[in-house]
Amino acid sequence: xxxxxxxxxxxxxxxxxxxxxxxxxxxxxxxxxxxxxxxxxxxxxxxxxxxxxxxxxxxxxxxxxxxxxxxxxxxxxxxxxxxxxxxxxxxxxxxxxxxxxxxxxxxxxxxxxxxxxxxxxxxxxxxxxxxxxxxxxxxxxxxxxxxxxxxxxxxxxxxxxxxxxxxxxxxxxxxxxxxxxxxxxxxxxxxxxxxxxxxxxxxxxxxxxxxxxxxxxxxxxxxxxxxxxxxxxxxxxxxxxxxxxxxxxxxxxxxxxxxxxxxxxxxxxxxxxxxxxxxxxxxxxxxxxxxxxxxxxxxxxxxxxxxxxxxxxxxxxxxxxxxxxxxxxxxxxxxxxxxxxxxxxxxxxxxxxxxxxxxxxxxxxxxxxxxxxxxxxxxxxxxxxxxxxxxxxxxxxxxxxxxxxxxxxxxxxxxxxxxxxxxxxxxxxxxxxxxxxxxxxxxxxxxxxxxxxxxxxxxxxxxxx
Amino acid sequence: xxxxxxxxxxxxxxxxxxxxxxxxxxxxxxxxxxxxxxxxxxxxxxxxxxxxxxxxxxxxxxxxxxxxxxxxxxxxxxxxxxxxxxxxxxxxxxxxxxxxxxxxxxxxxxxxxxxxxxxxx
Numbered sequence: 001x002x003x004x005x006x007x008x009x010x011x012x013x014x015x016x017x018x019x020x021x022x023x024x025x026x027x028x029x030x031x032x033x034x035x036x037x038x039x040x041x042x043x044x045x046x047x048x049x050x051x052x053x054x055x056x057x058x059x060x061x062x063x064x065x066x067x068x069x070x071x072x073x074x075x076x077x078x079x080x081x082x083x084x085x086x087x088x089x090x091x092x093x094x095x096x097x098x099x100x101x102x103x104x105x106x107x108x109x110x111x112x113x114x115x116x117x118x119x120x121x122x123x124x125x126x127x128x129x130x131x132x133x134x135x136x137x138x139x140x141x142x143x144x145x146x147x148x149x150x151x152x153x154x155x156x157x158x159x160x161x162x163x164x165x166x167x168x169x170x171x172x173x174x175x176x177x178x179x180x181x182x183x184x185x186x187x188x189x190x191x192x193x194x195x196x197x198x199x200x201x202x203x204x205x206x207x208x209x210x211x212x213x214x215x216x217x218x219x220x221x222x223x224x225x226x227x228x229x230x231x232x233x234x235x236x237x238x239x240x241x242x243x244x245x246x247x248x249x250x251x252x253x254x255x256x257x258x259x260x261x262x263x264x265x266x267x268x269x270x271x272x273x274x275x276x277x278x279x280x281x282x283x284x285x286x287x288x289x290x291x292x293x294x295x296x297x298x299x300x301x302x303x304x305x306x307x308x309x310x311x312x313x314x315x316x317x318x319x320x321x322x323x324x325x326x327x328x329x330x331x332x333x334x335x336x337x338x339x340x341x342x343x344x345x346x347x348x349x350x351x352x353x354x355x356x357x358x359x360x361x362x363x364x365x366x367x368x369x370x371x372x373x374x375x376x377x378x379x380x381x382x383x384x385x386x387x388x389x390x391x392x393x394x395x396x397x398x399x400x401x402x403x404x405x406x407x408x409x410x411x412x413x414x415x416x417x418x419x420x421x422x423x424x425x426x427x428x429x430x431x432x433x434x435x436x437x438x439x440x441x442x443x444x445x446x447x448x449x450x451x452x453x454x455x456x457x458x459x460x461x462x463x464x465x
Numbered sequence: 466x467x468x469x470x471x472x473x474x475x476x477x478x479x480x481x482x483x484x485x486x487x488x489x490x491x492x493x494x495x496x497x498x499x500x501x502x503x504x505x506x507x508x509x510x511x512x513x514x515x516x517x518x519x520x521x522x523x524x525x526x527x528x529x530x531x532x533x534x535x536x537x538x539x540x541x542x543x544x545x546x547x548x549x550x551x552x553x554x555x556x557x558x559x560x561x562x563x564x565x566x567x568x569x570x571x572x573x574x575x576x577x578x579x580x581x582x583x584x585x586x
Contacts, residue, residue, distance in 0.1 A: 264549060271549065271569045278572065279484070300572060
């Protein structure tokens with residue numbers, strides 16, 4: 001480096017450099033100076049700096065630097081000069097000055113390095129303005145939020161955050177989220193999620209934390225985080241929002257509690273009815289006992305259907321495919337058991353049924369499937385298929401078995417006729433009709449056409465009931 | 466004949482379940498809450514099984530609590546839970562090991578089958 005000629009170095013540095021003698025006349029300047037200030041060597045060298053370019057350098061701040069500061073100090077750095085130059089307009093210049101001496105020359109020279117920082121200053125002002133704007137927006141958001149650096153330290157916290165958690169901006173700023181308060185946010189699972197937000201651009205939502213907070217009591221917060229970037233800026237930060245869901249959570253818990261209480265009472269009442277029927281059956285002649293038992297089963301089926309509806313429902317509709325699978329599972333458990341060779345299969349398209357219609361629909365399926373299991377497989381082996389599919393603008397429910405088929409003897413039995421009566425009642429209630437089975441084939445298939453009843457899930461309704 | 470403690474907060478249901486289980490040929494003792502059930506279990510009488518409702522009066526999971534404490538008194542005690550409410554995975558997680566479950570409303574046949582398979586373990 002020391003072998004390089006000083007003039008070459010001076011010509012290649014990007015800052016504008018000028019050398020002044022003790023009378024403040026310009027002795028020399030580099031290429032960057034001529035380019036920045038649109039002047040030439042001839043116009044510059046030998047000229048008093050204040051006279052340069054129509055006296056555009058006759059700036060009070062520069063005079064202060066050259067005449068009052070430099071004489072008393074060896075060097076000055078970062079002296080900021082803001083001026084409207086006739087040739088280049090409004091500019092902010094950062095001036096570094098240093099006295100230099102040659103051997104034997106005690107008067108010395110002044111080296112001025114002038115850097116045009118106008119764009120940087122404009123950007124800084126813009127950034128400050130944006131920052132104030134963002135902060136004022138942030139402060140109007142009711143949910144507490146913080147902006148974090150990539151090391152998880154707080155850059156800024158909203159007023160709502162500071163107020164809610166009773167800390168000052170100074171206490172929050174520069175600290176890690178995990179260190180705030182009584183370390184309530186120091187949760188390994190949360191840390192793991194937060195660590196992925198910036199490097200993997202992986203936002204997260206609804207991370208729930210329930211904790212005791214000083215002055216707040218027990219609270220439930222939903223945490224959401226995402227990466228935020230400023231256009232033209234490579235630095236990324238994380239926005240972490242704390243949604244206080246304590247009240248909502250309490251309402252949900254109250255609703256669940258109420259629902260459990262209501263369910264408990266309903267089921268106990270149904271249990272009482274079933275118990276009374278069982279008690280009556282004890283003193284009833286054998287031919288009637290079968291009827292009492294069937295009644296007990298149907299009451300049990302209604303109770304189970306209500307449970308299945310609550311499990312399969314989304315708002316006011318019930319997913320038919322899930323519902324049929326649950327019915328199949330329930331019948332398997334109650335009538336067949338794990339070791340049975342009779343299986344129930346479900347083939348259903350993603351359809352939905354109004355919750356009000358789900359009970360008669362479920363009772364219909366239950367009745368038909370129970371009949372199939374009771375009569376189709378005298379050797380204890382076979383399959384019952386429950387299916388629902390759209391057919392010609394309507395929907396068809398079919399319960400098919402590959403068993404021995406329906407014999408006239410069974411059809412003529414009084415209890416079976418009653419079962420058929422129930423099927424007819426449910427079909428009527430659903431506004432459907434029984435589709436005659438084609439002749440031939442094995443087993444029994446009962447098909448019910450259910451117009452205007454089911455809708456395809458996630459699509460426009462086929463037709464409302 | 467087995468000795469079965471029935472714990473149920475609804476007196477009528479408790480009586481009816483007791484009557485049915487008695488008819489199945491077992492000796493029954495009735496209680497209506499966790500405290501009463503534990504007091505009976507701490508007596509010198511030996512029990513083969515506990516048939517308890519899960520939701521007992523103000524104790525939402527009283528039956529689970531009772532079963533857990535009952536096992537400390539009688540480690541070999543067979544447990545049959547019942548409830549009409551939905552059984553969630555978190556609820557199942559607090560069931561004692563080897564316990565059985567019967568959903569309400571249950572028929573006499575379902576109760577008999579459940580008691581038989583419980584006592585067979």
